[in-house]
Amino acid sequence: MSVKVAVAGASGYAGGELLRLLSAHPDVEVGALTAGGNAGTALGQHHPHLVPLAGRTLVETTAENLAGHDVVFLALPHGQSAGIAEQLGEDVTVIDCGADFRLTEAEVWTEFYGGEHAGSWPYGLPELPGQREKLRGTNRVAVPGCYPTVSTLALLPAVQNGLVDPGQLVVVAVSGTSGAGKAPKPHLLGAEVMGSATAYGVGGVHRHTPEIEQNLTPYADQPVSVSFTPVLVPMSRGILATCSAPIADGTDLAVLRKAYEDAYRNEPFVQVLPEGQWPQTQATLGANTVQLQLALDQRTGRAVIVAAMDNLTKGTAGGAVQCMNLATGLDETLALPLIGVAP
Amino acid sequence: MSVKVAVAGASGYAGGELLRLLSAHPDVEVGALTAGGNAGTALGQHHPHLVPLAGRTLVETTAENLAGHDVVFLALPHGQSAGIAEQLGEDVTVIDCGADFRLTEAEVWTEFYGGEHAGSWPYGLPELPGQREKLRGTNRVAVPGCYPTVSTLALLPAVQNGLVDPGQLVVVAVSGTSGAGKAPKPHLLGAEVMGSATAYGVGGVHRHTPEIEQNLTPYADQPVSVSFTPVLVPMSRGILATCSAPIADGTDLAVLRKAYEDAYRNEPFVQVLPEGQWPQTQATLGANTVQLQLALDQRTGRAVIVAAMDNLTKGTAGGAVQCMNLATGLDETLALPLIGVAP
């Protein structure tokens, strides 16, 4: 079997990571590669690491150029997916790495993204209970945001088992700067980001906040509230999320740990690390993995869960390929590295 | 007037930063420089940036070598200050950059550091209400830890004015790796830390946790509890602390902001940034400054305060020199840069 795949937005970081993974996929044939302003140029100019595809020419992102493929990945700026998607038929599997179809509530969408809500698609986080089944055979997938992927996986077992107060969740997540994309802006210059850490989107205004809450709400016995602060640090890739919440009565470390081990025992890409070993983003570089560790702070009565993930792999393109595998009936783990590139 | 100063532990990072600042001090004469294993070597081997002092030879850290100075800075591993300090007379001003004399409660000391409590000295954070006066003319100063300095300054106005619940404080602080010192350990190797973020001391076990609580407790109307998680990120210097707490009834952003502006209006080294501008550690590199910004998250009812600081300058050696200025009757701001080195 061979799945013919197109990538829209191939010159960006998400597009490049999709192509890195898809190039190693045994059942995929890479078809059209499209771009906006970079149409007409060679892929190798933008992604010199993609050696086997370097000579490919980028074409315009149009429905015509994307037609004739089994799967189309959309790695476009937020707000551009809906327009293209509606021109692609139901026989095409569309996997959107953008935010257009992630949120189910129209008013929340409008509050955080502005403009009109395009609707919602099956949410591409197979590790959510029951979600894997919904993704098998689907022809539309909304790939989660990077922060929501890691934050949800870090908090879900505690919330789902009623071990913490879901109304007082606090997430501070440090991130490499590739998450901010490839459009050049002064504050993303190397000279600015090296040697510096800075917070942004503070105070609940980051667009990933409602997505985390949406993910956890079905599993919580009380309203979910997440205080989310992202912090840019001098790395190209990687997210380390420090998540905490007040523990519910009777929660102890053994109970908490068991909840996580039970939740992820059979998950191929989520690892609860051995006791005493704390996650480091380097161990997940280029891999489709999330590494977790947890502690219970007796002085404060808070559970603290720390999770590491590569924002471009499991956080975007790897998660998207995982969804493609499910959607097209392939083995879910195909072409998804378990081993990161370290040091 | 000229103050003759000795630095014990001159080959480490805190010692080097002390000497960088003291070399530019108009009223200081740099005397003995001592070390442990590095005694007998030239300072320039360890600190090639200290050009004017590079030819100086390090001598053994003994009371004899430290005698005859007006001020002795101790930049020694934790637990080594007490033994030396008791051999230095009351006519010598001793400023300890270590942890030996920071905590007032003996049992807390023993819980977090082990061994016997040596006592407590005037705490070297002049920005605490009333503390500046206690430091003027004192002959003993316990310089705060780096995380406690930035976390305390970030939380104090909110706690002191009853604007947040002091029992549910959460601090996640990213830090450059110089804070871990110069003793070579595998996890601090460049190849390990570049491209990686990792948490440590999670779950309230970091030694700076009780120090933050001790600092805030006198100003709180309820018991103070801090969930503190430090995160190592790929920078040499700098701490960015993201602090949050549930707001008290009636707290709004204007009230919160006013509390911070009032608290720090006359503080030379603490700046509340203009609205919309978030702190970045690079702006404080090598400076004795703390930069702050705040937000109020209406969805979660939490105040979020973000603060940037150089762990070696205001967080250690700059804070120590500020205390020396006060203790010896000099202008508090002498030789302390307001301007960081950026980009």
Place this chain on the structure above:
Amino acid sequence: MSVKVAVAGASGYAGGELLRLLSAHPDVEVGALTAGGNAGTALGQHHPHLVPLAGRTLVETTAENLAGHDVVFLALPHGQSAGIAEQLGEDVTVIDCGADFRLTEAEVWTEFYGGEHAGSWPYGLPELPGQREKLRGTNRVAVPGCYPTVSTLALLPAVQNGLVDPGQLVVVAVSGTSGAGKAPKPHLLGAEVMGSATAYGVGGVHRHTPEIEQNLTPYADQPVSVSFTPVLVPMSRGILATCSAPIADGTDLAVLRKAYEDAYRNEPFVQVLPEGQWPQTQATLGANTVQLQLALDQRTGRAVIVAAMDNLTKGTAGGAVQCMNLATGLDETLALPLIGVAP
């Protein structure tokens, strides 16, 4: 077919990279993992990125523990390979990532490494003319040093075709710090290497100098002389070598370029980039590739060739696996990524 493989020195950087590649090899079964001081600990403590092998226990590096494997990789400190190798029978394929068997001249060995010369083994650089055939079926391979691999490939076509003066070669190669290994030393601490560049082994004293000269000499019509200076820069991985030499009479850019394109047209892992595109190490991260570009400086009459490579992949472990593939009769390119992890 399945090749049973042991890795001696599995807790170091070369060992970790070998295991990353071997884990994805379709024809390899990973057997014993040995270490020195780390024997008895779990591999995952040292290499948390090696998820599928994390629970494996490291055993002592002894001939007994290495017996019973088809292939043994030695990733040991220089000088330790010879002792182990002589205890392994001729039916075991031994691939040495250390320097013990690289140099053919005993007196040069002694000059640069000290001690007695252990002999020389087939040199594991298949891209040298005729060398690929010598490696097929061999039971002993000396894997090249990282700098010699990239420098030799960068200079060979020019030297071999008589296009430059081989007596005046100049190589300045910047390198990430993983090349210095995992033993903790103060100058390799993150706080020292971040934000800093420094040269070392200047003046022809670096041990890789004679190896580069040895590699080029058979193809030169005059004595070969290489001025080699390595520079540590703040990266975990990667080497960028800037190589230059005076051009011979009649050399122009077209001739020079053709020599490189001809030399590497059929080499799977060496790419001469399209004109105008200069190598960057990031594009080779974790890949077994070398990327090259060249210029001819008319003012100075020098050819300048720049080459990028990952020191741990093609420069060490990838090169070693490539040799194993040849030695054991497998497809040379198996399990060797062509695509780097970028950005």
Place this chain on the structure above:
Amino acid sequence: MSVKVAVAGASGYAGGELLRLLSAHPDVEVGALTAGGNAGTALGQHHPHLVPLAGRTLVETTAENLAGHDVVFLALPHGQSAGIAEQLGEDVTVIDCGADFRLTEAEVWTEFYGGEHAGSWPYGLPELPGQREKLRGTNRVAVPGCYPTVSTLALLPAVQNGLVDPGQLVVVAVSGTSGAGKAPKPHLLGAEVMGSATAYGVGGVHRHTPEIEQNLTPYADQPVSVSFTPVLVPMSRGILATCSAPIADGTDLAVLRKAYEDAYRNEPFVQVLPEGQWPQTQATLGANTVQLQLALDQRTGRAVIVAAMDNLTKGTAGGAVQCMNLATGLDETLALPLIGVAP
């Protein structure tokens, strides 16, 4: 005495560094701060580290706004200085950090920069023999480029004393990315530059090449030829230049070393390091210093000189302030740090 100073181009990196230094200058009053597109905004938005000046508003770069100052620093894009300078009277001291007036040969200017040659001004490298006197009291200074400053100082004593062949000079200089300026370009994004090294301007086409040759030519007994290759590495600041040349007959290490020590014995900002200690850029961060070390490679007959410098301080703004001090009759070393910020 108080010198009233304006800075044109204050929102860029050179402008920011000028203001960092000038703010600590005892005899300077900072006047107008001008900008192009950033006119009308607060300086603190662009340079949050410049705390005491953060509230200043940038005004348009016009002759009117620059009038009425004793000294005007021009930190403008290449090609923009000449137009402004001719509108400033002879009673204003103009110090140009751009390239407009550096080269003396009109045809070389046109070859490397394009357009018409504006002329040449006294060259702001006081360490050149006799140059210090030419700069005293001048009202026009062309501040050298960063690479020419460090390369010239690294090569001059060897060339001037006839110890090397000036026709075969090779310079490979690694640089932090602030040297490329603050205009956002994709290849300067943090995610691109972190973890990557890349060469540019290879083959003698970098504009600093003729400037280095121009500097050395008056002191050489033969035509000077420099093969110059710059390499971007993941640092914000700093240049490490590795310079080499074939030695002349009779040159030995003692002679070479003596030439450097003699040349720089009385230079306040140039240090020949003790034997065995190699320069690292970190030691010069934010300082106006150049640190040098040298070796003689007996195998190849080449002298190798390595030099470290901060591109923004001694390489641009510090050098400019040094020239201002000379031009205005102040102590040459005022407000110029000898001590870098490390680690």
